[in-house]
């Protein structure tokens with residue numbers, strides 16, 4: 017289990033869930049407390065760092081004016097499109113790389129070279145090619161995620177035991193069906209890792225790209241708020257980004273992992 | 288006509304790092320008849336696995352010929368099912384999904400393949416575990432599943448490479464008995480690789496003994512035991528012990544030792560302390 021806490025070992029399912037949630041929240045509560053105390057003690061100016069209540073106020077404002085939903089909606093739409101594009105291209109490409117030693121030998125150095133450049137470094141070119149706007153931002157999300165996903169998928173295919181491939185071949189699996197029947201499920205532990213890492217890159221790429229190439233979205237909002245010294249709005253959106261990421265992880269990736277890799281006893285170490 | 292026919296099989300590997308040529312199999316010929324259980328026995332590294340891999344179609348032979356059902360082997364095929372030492376079950380498929388895999392790959396519709404799969408699970412004693420995943424089974428149960436998965440395809444020959452080497456001794460005995468029972472019931476053609484002499488004799492109709500590298504067939508020994516067999520009665524059978532002793536002698540020290548012993552039995556060599564060099568030289572004359 018991803019979250020076994022000392023308190024989570026006894027009691028019923030409900031109370032176990034409850035205590036797991038509490039353990040999950042505890043570090044955040046502590047962080048908030050430290051924040052309140054430090055701002056209180058140092059009496060730092062609001063334009064440098066706001067008090068937690070200011071951030072809460074800003075958040076309430078954004079909520080009631082509907083701005084929050086406009087920007088989060090715009091960002092989510094880009095992330096979803098970019099991620100779908102990355103999944104549709106990165107996983108097949110990674111499987112292709114993993115299933116041929118020659119193709120892998122040819123592309124692996126390029127891939128490793130590209131991981132450092134993925135995402136943000138492409139923003140200038142992306143805006144030149146695709147103009148300022150939607151398409152450039154989605155391109156950056158895709159690009160940020162693609163290399164990590166392809167690389168991890170390749171590793172996953174390469175670590176499928178030879179005997180498993182041989183077993184499938186000797187039971188009459190046609191070559192084309194090897195991809196879906198063996199390579200894809202066999203590589204899934206690493207594909208999940210690739211999705212985790214890649215989604216992280218994707219979100220970061222999104223924020224950076226929105227700062228430069230968009231007129232809506234969470235990244236754009238942070239940038240705009242900075243011009244008006246609205247640190248409360250900046251922090252509010254930073255928290256929103258973090259929470260969106262946590263929700264993606266816990267509502268999409270973790271259940272996917274539980275239902276596949278963990279259920280099949282293939283769980284590798286994950287972050 | 289024999290189901291599996293191996294003639295002058297020779298296999299060389301080129302070492303990827305040194306570029307040297309390694310002879311894995313020297314010159315091996317033997318055949319397995321329909322419904323026969325044949326084991327191949329030999330010292331470690333003599334090329335047993337290589338022979339099996341060539342028969343399975345995983346490796347290409349350098350020279351010679353391998354035919355199954357009169358057709359030369361070129362690639363893996365469901366006609367030659369393989370039971371692996373590492374089990375090689377699909378972790379993402381249920382027990383039922385694993386057994387039905389081969390049928391599904393060959394386009395057998397679900398309605399037809401499920402009863403067949405269930406029938407073979409029952410044969411290996413895994414009924415009731417259909418919905419489990421392989422990692423939820425014990426090692427012994429996993430290998431039963433490995434056997435069922437192959438038999439469900441009704442192959443011309445079932446190939447087994449030390450299938451029981453990674454389970455504990457007690458489970459191994461049980462699996463060996465269950466395998467003879469299955470063999471008794473279904474009469475598949477089996478080609479079995481092992482380096483366990485007792486196992487080879489207990490299971491087989493004939494045992495092919497390979498010499499150490501470059502390997503040739505040292506002898507093909509027919510096992511004089513009735514079927515059905517079980518360990519209790521086989522262990523008390525003098526024929527079993529004779530065959531085991533004979534095979535052990537053949538394996539011990541390879542060729543030189545075997546000949547030394549033959550000479551000793553024929554009284555030509557003083558048995559006290561013959562240096563190996565002399566024994567070898569004597570063998571060549």
Ligand SMILES: Nc1ncnc2c1ncn2[C@@H]1O[C@H](COP(=O)(O)OP(=O)(O)OP(=O)(O)O)[C@@H](O)[C@H]1O
Pocket residue numbers: 300301302309310311312329330331332333334335336337338482
């Ligand atoms: N892919 C390969 N490349 C190079 N050499 C190989 C390869 N596979 C096997 N060999 C060599 O061929 C010889 C025979 O190997 P093989 O695995 O067939 O022996 P074996 O009789 O099965 O041994 P064991 O009883 O230990 O399983 C060995 O010397 C081995 O090093």
Ligand SMILES: [Mg+2]
Pocket residue numbers: 335336337
């Ligand atoms: Mg071997």
